[in-house]
Structure formats: structure tokens, C-alpha cells
Amino acid sequence: MKQPKYIFVTGGVTSSLGKGIVAASLGLLLKSRGYRVTIQKLDPYINVDPGTLNPYEHGECYVTEDGAETDLDLGHYERFLNQPTSQANNVTTGRIYQSVIEKERRGDYLGKTVQIIPHITNEIKRRIKMVGRGGDYDIIITEIGGTVGDIESLPYIEAVRQLRWELEENNSVIIHLTLIPYLAASGELKTKPTQHSVRLLMESGIQADVLVCRTEHQIPKEVIAKLTQFCNVKPGHVIECLDAPSIYEVPLMLREQHFDDVVLRELELSTESNPDLLKWKEFLNNWRTPQKEIKIALVGKYVSLQDSYKSITEAFTHAGARLQTRIHVKWVYSGDLKPGNLSENLSDVDGILIAPGFGDRGTDGKVFAAQFGRENGIPVLGICLGMQMMAVEFARNVLGLENAESTEFNTQTPHPVINLMEDQKNVTNKGGSMRLGNWSCNLKENSVIHEIYQNDSILERHRHRYEFNSDYYDDFDRATFRPTGINPETGLVEILEYDNHPFYIGVQFHPEYKSTVIQPHPLFIAFVNAALKYKFKQEN
Numbered sequence: 001m002k003q004p005k006y007i008f009v010t011g012g013v014t015s016s017l018g019k020g021i022v023a024a025s026l027g028l029l030l031k032s033r034g035y036r037v038t039i040q041k042l043d044p045y046i047n048v049d050p051g052t053l054n055p056y057e058h059g060e061c062y063v064t065e066d067g068a069e070t071d072l073d074l075g076h077y078e079r080f081l082n083q084p085t086s087q088a089n090n091v092t093t094g095r096i097y098q099s100v101i102e103k104e105r106r107g108d109y110l111g112k113t114v115q116i117i118p119h120i121t122n123e124i125k126r127r128i129k130m131v132g133r134g135g136d137y138d139i140i141i142t143e144i145g146g147t148v149g150d151i152e153s154l155p156y157i158e159a160v161r162q163l164r165w166e167l168e169e170n171n172s173v174i175i176h177l178t179l180i181p182y183l184a185a186s187g188e189l190k191t192k193p194t195q196h197s198v199r200l201l202m203e204s205g206i207q208a209d210v211l212v213c214r215t216e217h218q219i220p221k222e223v224i225a226k227l228t229q230f231c232n233v234k235p236g237h238v239i240e241c242l243d244a245p246s247i248y249e250v251p252l253m254l255r256e257q258h259f260d261d262v263v264l265r266e267l268e269l270s271t272e273s274n275p276d277l278l279k280w281k282e283f284l285n286n287w288r289t290p291q292k293e294i295k296i297a298l299v300g301k302y303v304s305l306q307d308s309y310k311s312i313t314e315a316f317t318h319a320g321a322r323l324q325t326r327i328h329v330k331w332v333y334s335g336d337l338k339p340g341n342l343s344e345n346l347s348d349v350d351g352i353l354i355a356p357g358f359g360d361r362g363t364d365g366k367v368f369a370a371q372f373g374r375e376n377g378i379p380v381l382g383i384c385l386g387m388q389m390m391a392v393e394f395a396r397n398v399l400g401l402e403n404a405e406s407t408e409f410n411t412q413t414p415h416p417v418i419n420l421m422e423d424q425k426n427v428t429n430k431g432g433s434m435r436l437g438n439w440s441c442n443l444k445e446n447s448v449i450h451e452i453y454q455n456d457s458i459l460e461r462h463r464h465r466y467e468f469n470s471d472y473y474d475d476f477d478r479a480t481f482r483p484t485g486i487n488p489e490t491g492l493v494e495i496l497e498y499d500n501h502p503f504y505i506g507v508q509f510h511p512e513y514k515s516t517v518i519q520p521h522p523l524f525i526a527f528v529n530a531a532l533k534y535k536f537k538q539e540n
């Protein structure tokens with residue numbers, strides 16, 4: 001089996017420069033030239049995974065097919081590469097230590113003192129190599145979270161240094177992403193922070209091979225030359241990464257500078273094939289020149305950090321481009337919604353997305369938003385908690401079940417239309433214990449959802465503990481808020497759709513995780529279409 005080649009993406013100067021987007025863009029360029037590529041993220045925090053992190057702090061928690069709760073960068077990897085990632089694609093310091101400590105307890109290191117070097121670094125190297133073990137990939141891109149110089153990322157940098165040494169020449173390449181700040185007062189782009197950051201990396205024994213420089217202004221030739229010389233990289237190895245109007249422009253910007261050729265040459269891989277970016281460009285053209293526009297309210301609790309809903313807004317971008325429609329997201333904090341201000345907040349939108357979430361703050365607002373959308377014929381899509389709140393609203397206001405509620409928020413409710421899943425009842429650990437990842441769902445014939453998916457059975461990703469209570473199945477069905485998607489093994493209700501409405505669908509799963517640039521999600525396309533129809537009707 002041929003050994004894969006390794007690309008490491010490190011970051012310097014400051015965080016939030018978009019390492020994930022650069023890694024995903026490079027992955028796309030290499031994949032579009034016929035290479036089999038995957039991308040992995042190493043996160044230097046101590047949590048075993050981000051599943052228990054507050055979205056305010058860390059943005060969205062992404063979920064893979066195999067049920068891993070991961071960093072949101074994995075969402076970018078999937079959306080750019082149009083291929084799934086897995087548990088192995090996201091490794092945290094917590095997970096590394098967890099396995100080392102488990103081994104220590106088992107006696108695997110008997111007699112030895114367990115140390116950061118070599119035990120932690122060995123485990124990091126093992127995790128990096130593990131992704132390529134099946135022989136499925138020619139190239140593995142590993143993004144190292146954090147910024148060079150952080151105490152937390154030191155073991156990762158050291159592991160990369162060792163691995164690079166073990167791999168011998170031309171089997172790995174180091175890409176260092178930095179910032180070239182612009183000083184408005186003197187009108188200059190400054191290279192010093194980058195020089196320092198490259199030097200810091202060198203102190204750990206790693207020479208950057210390629211610099212990718214984030215910048216607000218084009219970098220003049222002399223500045224590029226200076227960076228090349230002072231940072232000790234080959235000519236052509238300083239790549240400019242200008243702020244872009246869309247993250248999806250980045251691969252093309254990097255391609256123009258032959259970023260992929262530079263990397264392939266360093267790895268002694270062929271540069272003969274031309275990248276096939278036809279579909280990507282088609283998407284971008286549609287995105288750039290929308291013919292229509294709509295406004296969708298995103299009703300959620302974490303709206304103050306929009307990264308909390310990353311996959312949802314990206315899914316809108318994909319579906320919007322497919323329909324040549326610019327989608328303006330109106331961020332609505334669910335905690336602010338009251339019966340008295342619904343019209344003020346929601347009557348100017350063409351669709352309402354009721355977002356996933358945890359905890360009871362703002363859930364009443366979600367119920368009110370659902371009611372407003374249902375009663376006014378505004379298209380509504382509810383995801384996970386959103387679907388659950390649509391069920392609560394329907395139970396209260398249509399079925400007349402007073403104080404109907406999810407037992408997540410009121411265990412004493414007389415009408416627990418949403419309750420804890422049976423197999424969750426004995427769960428005490430919070431980490432990684434929800435119903436996670438891909439579950440199948442059978443779609444009923446003669447349903448809107450069947451028409452949308454054009455399929456009898458689907459696989460979608462989940463992340464929840466509560467579910468629709470089947471005791472209310474018949475009541476809902478009779479009142480035509482019909483359960484139209486059912487898990488074949490457990491009978492769990494995964495989809496509710498209301499007949500007396502142009503588009504009123506709640507799904508227990510997260511369709512947003514599956515949407516990619518090349519394959520926008522059918523449910524998002526259908527929702528956007530419904531919003532377009534609604535807007536057209538309002539105007540005529």
C-alpha cells in the first residue's frame with residue numbers, strides 16, 4: 001500500500017484567520033485534480049470533543065455520519081470536498097490524553113514514566129496516520145488548531161516535527177497561515193508579525209514551506225519578495241489570501257496563484273492533470289448573480305454568535321445559489337418573541353426557520369414563531385428542537401392540550417408531547433451520549449417530504465435526547481400534522497408535516513449537516529422554493 005503524503009496547516013499571528021477554509025480550499029483543488037484527499041483537524045483543548053461546549057463559545061457543533069460531535073471546520077471540509085468525514089477526522093487534546101491514560105491504566109506502559117514526549121506525541125502521530133490507514137487517500141491534510149506559540153499546541157507542533165523527520169523528504173509539506181496587517185496611518189502592509197511567527201515555528205524545529213498570507217489589501221511584489229527572503233521560502237511560495245466576498249471564492253483565488261501546483265511539487269506529485277472546477281464555478285456564478293431575493297427569519301437562542309448556526313446558513317447559500325436566489329437571513333433571538341411583537345418581527349419575512357437548541361431559554365419564542373408561521377401561511381422549517389416546538393405549539397393551540405410541553409422543560413406537564421427517549425433514561429454522562437449520527441427514516445407515500453426527497457428511505461444525521469411521543473401519534477395524524485417519516489427499527493417519528501399549509505415541516509434530524517456546494521440539500525431547496533412562492537403571492 002502506498003504511503004499517503006501529508007500536508008500540515010499551521011496558523012500564526014492571530015486566531016480566526018480561516019485555516020479551515022484554506023485547508024478545505026486546498027483539499028478541493030487537489031481533489032479536483034483527481035487526488036484522493038481527506039482533511040483532519042487537531043484541536044488543542046482538553047474537552048474530549050466539542051459536544052459539551054456552549055455554542056456561544058465555540059460555534060456550532062458539527063455531527064458526522066458515524067456520530068462524532070466535532071469542530072465546525074469539519075462542516076467546511078465536507079461542504080468543500082463533497083465527501084463525508086468521520087470521528088478520526090477530529091482529534092482533541094482531551095481525546096489524546098484519554099487514550100494515553102487508558103493505556104497507562106491497562107498497563108501498556110508498565111514500568112515506564114508516561115510523558116508528553118514520547119507518549120503524547122506518539123499518540124498524536126498515531127491519530128494523524130490513522131486517517132490514512134485504510135489506503136483510501138493519497139493526501140492527508142491536517143489542520144492544527146490554535147496559533148503557533150500557544151502552550152496548548154506545543155505537543156502537536158512537536159509531533160509534526162517528528163513525523164516530518166520520520167517521513168523523509170517530499171512526503172510532507174508545512175503551510176503556515178499568517179496575517180499581513182495594514183496600517184492605515186502609514187498606508188503600509190507589515191510583514192514583521194509573519195516573520196516572527198515563522199521564526200517561532202522554526203524554534204520548534206519546523207521550517208514553513210509555503211506561506212498563505214491573509215490580507216485586506218493586495219500585497220505588492222516587493223512585500224512578497226521580502227516575505228520570501230526573510231521567511232526562507234522558495235520564490236512562488238508566498239500566497240496571498242485576500243478577504244473574499246464568499247468563502248467559496250477562496251479556492252479560485254488560491255488556484256490563480258497556483259497554490260495547488262506549489263504544494264504538489266513539494267510533495268513530488270504530478271501536476272499534469274488540470275483541476276476540474278466546472279461545477280464549483282457554476283455554483284459561484286449562480287451565487288454571484290442572483291435573479292431573486294428572499295428574507296428568512298432564523299429563530300434561535302444563539303443568534304448573537306452566528307457561527308452557532310454555520311451549517312444552516314451555508315445550506316441556505318447552497319440552496320439559494322441553485323435557485324439563483326439571494327437569501328437574507330434575519331437573525332431573530334427567540335427570547336425576544338412575545339405574542340405582542342410577532343407581527344413586528346416576522347411579517348416581513350418569506351420563511352421561518354426554527355433552529356435547533358438545548359435548554360428552555362427562548363423556547364416559548366419558538367412556539368410563538370411556529371404559531372405565527374402556521375396561522376399566516378408563512379413557510380416554516382423546524383429542525384430538531386424547532387420541530388419539537390412545532391409539535392408543542394400544535395398540541396396546545398390546535399389539539400387543545402393545555403400546557404403541552406417537552407419534558408426537557410417541564411417534567412410535570414400533563415401532555416408530554418415530546419419526551420425523553422427510552423434509551424436515554426439511564427444515561428448519566430453528558431458527553432457523546434445523545435442519539436447521534438446517521439439514522440434511517442422511511443418516508444410515507446403521498447407526503448410532501450416524499451416528493452422532496454424522491455425516495456422511500458433516507459439517512460440523516462441526528463443529535464438529540466428527546467423525541468416525539470408516539471402516544472400522540474393518532475391525535476396529530478387525525479388533525480393532519482402528520483408523522484410522515486418514521487425510523488424503521490424504533491418507530492420514532494422523525495418528520496411532521498402539516499397538510500393545511502403551503503410548507504410546514506418539522507424534522508427531528510439535521511439536514512443542514514449534509515448540504516454541500518455541489519449537492520445542496522433537497523429540503524433546503526424545497527423550503528427556499530416555498531419561500532419564493534410565498535413572496536410572489538404576497539406581491540401579486
Ligand code: GLN
Binds near residue numbers: 356359385408464
Ligand atoms: N434539546 C433537544 C433534544 O435534546 C433538541 C436538540 C437539538 O435541537 N439538537 O432533543
